[in-house]
Amino acid sequence: MVGINKAMRNFGLNQLTRRRWLQATSGSVAGAWLGGWFGSLASAMADSERSKRSCILLWMNGGPSQTDTFDMKLGHEHGGPFRSIATRAAGIQVCEHLPGIAQWTDRLAIIRSMSTKEGDHGRARDNLRTGYVPQASIQFPVLGSLISKESLGQAGDLPNYVSINSRGLFNPGMPPAGFLGPDYAPLLVGQDTDGNENGQRLAVENLALPKSVSTEQARARLELLHRMERKFLDARPGPAADGHRTAYAKAARMMSHEAAKAFQLDDEPKESRDAYGSSQFGQGCLLSRRLVERGVPFVEVSLGGWDTHDDNFRQVQNLCGALDMGWSALMQDLQQRGLLDSTLVVWMGEFGRTPAINPRLGRDHFPKAWSVVLGGGPISGGQIVGRTSADGTNVEERPVSTPDLLATICVALGIDPEKQNMSNVDRPIRLVDPLASPLLDIIS
């Protein structure tokens, strides 16, 4: 409660009077509603919470080319110009443009046999991110929201689900948390309105109070708001009213000093910032580590631009630069801080790309046979799961479906994939389709 005591000392009589007046006239309801605003983070961050697992999802928006990253077809006409390099794990080769991540293959399981059905960006994205085939009537929550719900309270005043650089990732008009409701919606970070990715500061906008506003004034007017809009909201019960109240309570809690500090990348030493690279993605990886360190159970960092219908090779090489630096620095940093064993790192997009190269030197959408990488956490690394044919067009061994993959992620996080949630169509829906068979052999 340091914040409040300090605030009380600093503020003049008027604010205090105003606050007392509010308390006297509205009782303690508003105060209770604001709950632990300022100062509850410390208690919520007790060491016992640290045993919980976290997940960092590196989301490759657009669908990355497996043939040019983790499932190369050297010598075949589908192979393209890139060479492969040996990695730390014997027998595993990856693209020459991933030299950093090649040093971590002993902690990675490369799944080369993803086989899914959706070839349209929107539908495939929904499918891979929710685990279900999109249906008009059911609002399936995305994985981050599902995990967020299972890890309730883990992160104190920080949200349970933070999504970094995710502009364009969520469908307009469709709430990401689906039927779980806005409580489990992601906090979006780094959404620059012009969509620029480079050179932008990664920050939660408007998290700090304007300079001239005291904490006491801020608290007083929040209480005023709560009190004055109660009648309006009570007369319009439902998810909108609940969501509105929740969003304001969450926003107020996040403004607490400790919570807000998590987002201040300037606090990192320069060498640590540099290790991740200057790309927005790299800095996002650094932020994801800061959040996981503070107990946030699910963070996703998005890297867009993988929809390489034209000029695939030049684009993939560029993307690999940012990807390799950010991802390998993240692995390194997590390990140094003793967090790698409790943090699952997932690399995936919505589908792969055609092994055949089109006339524009591009590769098109390809859900039939593609790659995903899991690492850290309880994943036993140095493994390849499944195999594609020599031309890359077919899965020849252990096809992995979307539910298989999501169930594997759940199990790796210690969450039962068959747990049920009540949906918006009044029937319970499991976290992951029960037909899934998780890849138990890559989890130790």
Add this chain to the structure above:
Amino acid sequence: MSATIALACLLLVGEQSTKADPADLAQRIDERLQVRFDSEQVLPAERAADDEFLRRLSLDLIGRIPTPKEVQSFLADSSIAKRELLIDQLLGSKKHACHFARVWRALLMPESEVEPQLRYFEPGLEAWLQERRQDNVGFDGIVRELLTVPIVGPNEQPQVVLRDLRRPNPLAFIAAKNADPAKIASASTRLFLGLRLECAQCHNHPFDNWSQEQFWNQAAFFAGIERRGRGPFAPLVEVTTRRTIALMDSDQIVSPAFLDQSQPRPTDNGPARAELARWITAPENPYFARAITNRVWSQLFGTGIVEPVDDIRDSNAPSHPELLRELSESFAAADFDVALIYRALCRTAAYQRTSRQSDPSQSRAELFAKMPVRPLSGEQFFDSLALAVAYESTADRSPGEPERDPVRQAVLGLFAGASGGGNPQTSVAQALALMNGDVTDGAIRPKSGARLQQIINEFPESSERQIEVLYLSTLSRLPTQEETQTLIDFNGLGDKTSRQQNMGDIFWMLLNSAEFCWNH
């Protein structure tokens, strides 16, 4: 297509005199809804007061809240038909055409929300839509023009897609879809027929009747369109003789075919898409009228009669099938005059109900027993906020650039994705922006806030009047006695300086309230 519907439509088309009267149509809508209320024992909510109605109608038809003056004069007006008059007046205004254009621009080109460079197309696409709406062009005409927009020029001199930013430009639709036949086809069937065919793009859809081949039949209508170069601004050519397309990842080649299995009859030299445009907008095509009326309904009522609005199929039944059929037929019979639908829907008792729930039976959205709360689009919110705080943009606007006001851009980003439908979803980012952001902070200081300055100067001695104007500026209503009393007490604390700050805090409270941020 059922023969009876076709026959009915043909009969209606033959006689212009059958164009429905909006008042009659409104009454029939209410009767249809009442049948369900009776059978489901629903007690509908009471009629909204004038201020509630005015605010809602302004947001829905002209895209912003009313000004304090508009509120006061509407409240003071004692004529019986003032609501009907207001509906007509707003529908006839340029502001309505402008709002209509924004709404449909967002539907036709949702990609620009995600791809910033596509925003260069927004002014031209809006200008085109606005002109058509102002000229009262039927919706069939708008869609025909959109789908048949000329792509001319030989290979050496392809069709430029963007010449002058503000020049009316329906080509933006094709350019924003990367001139990709599959994307154009899937957007067209979704928007103009209410059908989601793209699920069949990769495989036959288990729940629908549509086959993969049928999806590519639609794409084949656009097969002749090609982009010369990369990116959305690359010019276009059209090979009108090319009328086939290959199925994704397959050697199978398909030709254009309509969804009712009939075959188009190629005309001389014309592109195949012209035949599709004619088929889509034919008065006897039941899908088209239904898709558009259902969408307008959902824009005004928050929920479509079929929901989701672009997923009309046997296994997703309309809540009121008869009502949807009757409305669609009236729409087709009126030469797809979209104003008729607006006029009729806004006149209904259903639209004019309060959003205040007085009975639990009103909570089922699909019965339309109360007005649901609805989210504001970024544009609606920005325009309303700007009005409330008397914000004047200081951003340069060079004619060659799209709108770049930074505050507006920030608000649009925060509200991206919100449209007329569904529940308002207050995000933490929105809350933070309204709590701590520059716009709010600037507005609530007497030094920088134009609105606050104005009311303090106008009523220096009366905090009661100051509060009144703040309520009119934000919530478009007068405060209740109880609200006034509470806030006068709150405001009266401290000396003169702190009273001004307190008034700023009252303004802050109003701008952050759900009542301001939602359409209700």
